[in-house]
Amino acid sequence: MSDYDLSRRVLDQVREAADIVAVVGEHLTLRKTGRNYVGLCPFHGEKTPSFNVSREKGTYYCFGCKRGGDVIDFVMELERVPFAEAVERLAERFGIRLPPASPEARRRKDEHDQLVEVMDAAQAVFVRQVGEDRPRAFLERRGVSLELAADFGLGYAKGEWRALYDELRRRFSERALIAAGVVVEGEAGRVWDRFRDRVTIPIRLARGRLVAFGGRVLGDETPKYLNSPESSLFSKSHVLFALDRASRTFAQAGRAIVVEGYFDCIAMHHNGFAETVATLGTALSEHHARELARRVPKVVVCFDGDAAGRQAAVGAVRTLLGAAVEVDVLLLPQGQDPDDIVRHEGSEAFRGRVDGALAVTDFLLESMGPTREERRRNLLQTLEIVNACPDPVRRFSMREALARGAGVPLEQLGQIGSPTVVAQQATVQALPDKGELALLRALLHDIEPTRRSDVLARVPGDAVLHPATREVLRVLRKLTENGALIELAAVVAEVEDPNVRRIVAGLEHEAPATSEDRLEVVIALLMRRRDEARRADILDKMRRAESAGDKETLERLKAEQTELIKRLGPPSPGVPEAK
Ligand SMILES: [Zn+2]
Known part of the structure; x- marks a missing residue:
């Protein structure tokens, strides 16, 4: 959100003035070929240039990772700033005076800014308390040092009913505390802290904005994890934990790793897998998949090998295939999470596991069953999963591999579970x-x-x-x-x-x-x-x-x-x- 009026007319003016060749040229060397310019893509690692810029059209496009857009998109992606900020940066740089926003837009922005301030203030309180005996002992048991806790901004919410409330109420209205989700309103207007006697985990958007907290109990009480409620700042199905940190390393790692829990994710980062993100106690959503597919060509799904984990992995595979990203699957020994394994085996052994994760068709074949009979029985169902893939060539080769693995001749495969409805839904990507x-x-x-x-x-x-x-x-x-x-x-x-x-x-x-x-x-x-x-x-x-x-x-x-x-x-x- 912006203090300025960013209407179409104003945006056109900014696009007109901002020379895309100059803007891109600040980040990479461009060479002129014909009417366009080419260079090495800043979004994916490459040795031969496939990143094209057209000054005439004001657009860029990469043949390698298929990213493209106009000058504002470029600034958003490369400098990792929201739309409004990208526009403001460009306006400043090219000497465009932006007109101020309408009063209504300003009021909405003030409200939004206030929620953001509440979150930051709550985070400051939680972080200050993390060194207390109870949370420190808990974190030690989980192998999280105070340095690591500080690095991830872990905090502690005291056990009292209104500790945070009393502290923040001096600066913010009750309404703002409730809207931000750190305070709960019950019957008869009673209010109390949402997080009590829990370790708090800050949840941030890709660009670092704090939008929610996860709260982990210290003992065996339930629920084990509690998240901030959905709010105008936060939607669970849109946010991946640690994406703000992980996305910086995607280009180098060439992949993202998805795990199921906050502490698994933190342990992975601590052990050298900085490309790891976690879902917030939900299944991997289409939004999540798209967020990843925009940033990285391959995703390794790393879940527990028990029945529930396997099922979740199959769901994640389907969603990721639909987002046209490459998928590998690593199922861990039953009942063990990445945290345990990394600690016992060391990170080198674990790296071997991740690098050797099953390619998607091998994983699907394996989950179809050990015998040809079983595989044949499950073929139809499994073909439906790969039908989510919008790329016809890839879809075909996956179907072929699955049929072969099930011992079904290709001619017979014919129309079995051929992609109709599913493929049509996914064609937006193709x-x-x-x-x-x-x-x-x-x-x-x-x-x-x-x-x-x-x-x-x-x-x-x-x-x-x-x-x-x-x-x-x-x-x-x-x-x-x-x-x-x-x-x-x-x-x-x-x-x-x-x-x-x-x-x-x-x-x-x-x-x-x-x-x-x-x-x-x-x-x-x-x-x-x-x-x-x-x-x-x-x-x-x-x-x-x-x-x-x-x-x-x-x-x-x-x-x-x-x-x-x-x-x-x-x-x-x-x-x-x-x-
Ligand atoms: Zn690229």
Whole structure:
């Protein structure tokens, strides 16, 4: 949130003024090739440059890790700052005066700032108390030294009902303490500290902002862990513990490790696995998976080898495959957590385990059962898991490996559990087909801006299938309706979904230029594909109307069919691909 008005008009001004080549050039050496610049990608380790910058379009794109966007995205990703701060930095650097925010926006920001201040104040109190006898003895038993505790900002919440409340109430309103989740409000307006006699673990966003606490009991009471409630600052399914620290090491490690508990995660960091993160007592969510996939090409899932851990690992594998990230799985001996093992074996032996983690297909084969009979029985179910993977090539090779492992001949595999629904949901990550890419390229790059709305008017919304293409066309229509020209910068500014942004930013690099002739062919193909699908649909409905004896509907459908045949000619055997 910002003190400034960051409306579209202002953002356009900043994007206009901020030279992306200059901004990127501060962080890496760029070489000019043709109209673009290339250099070594700052987001993934590489030896040959695949990071492209276009000054004309104001965008960057990496062929290696597929990251891309405009100058604001670049500053956000590289300098790890939130959107508003990235804009403010750019404005300052390029001499743009940002107008102040509206009173309403300022009020929201004040409230937000206050919650953040409450969290920081509570953290200061907890940290001050961690050296007391009870928490210190607990941490010692868990092998956590006071240095390590300080490094992770571990603290202690006293056992009294209102210790924190009394201390913070001098500075903050009761309402703010409740909103931040450090104080609980019960019946009749009674209030008390949420965390009592617990070791507190600060939970931070990727960029370091403190948004919640985890609280661990010192003895055997329940619940063992207590988290801050969901608030305007904190959502459990969005936050990974230690991501703020781990993400700094992802590039070097080439992977992230996911474990199940705070203390496992802390032990991993302490023993040289700084690329480790933990979920907050929940299953790995799609948000978590996306947060990881944005930052690192591979994730090692490191869970307990008991039945529950194995099941959680299968779920995590499915979610991670859906986010198009590579997955390895390391199941630990039953009932042992990484903390125990690292301490007993030492970190070198544990490194061997992590490096030797099972590739995803080997893990899935193993969990299908030891005999071919069992594997065959579980094949269908397991194929469904790999169907979450949006990359068709990878999906195919995984399906093949699983079928082979189950002793099912590939020909027989045929349509068994073939990806339909699942793959469609996941296609946002994969690129649109060539025809749709060519259309997008034409609309955003290759034809004159003044003619773009005319081309757009010729392509109905249902002529394209990929969700990203649909979203871009929707944005273009909105721009046209508002009387604006269709321009790349305006589109980038309007699109919010990161996958769609990525596809837009990568267009120029993923697809060749679309000539006028080719554009005509592409539009014709897209229209034909749509009409063929509609015809199949009409035939289907006619059959149903016929067997239901619904003459009226049948007549109407026949008329529609005649209309279509006039346009299309006689039926062809299949629906053509928009090549
Ligand atoms: Zn890259």
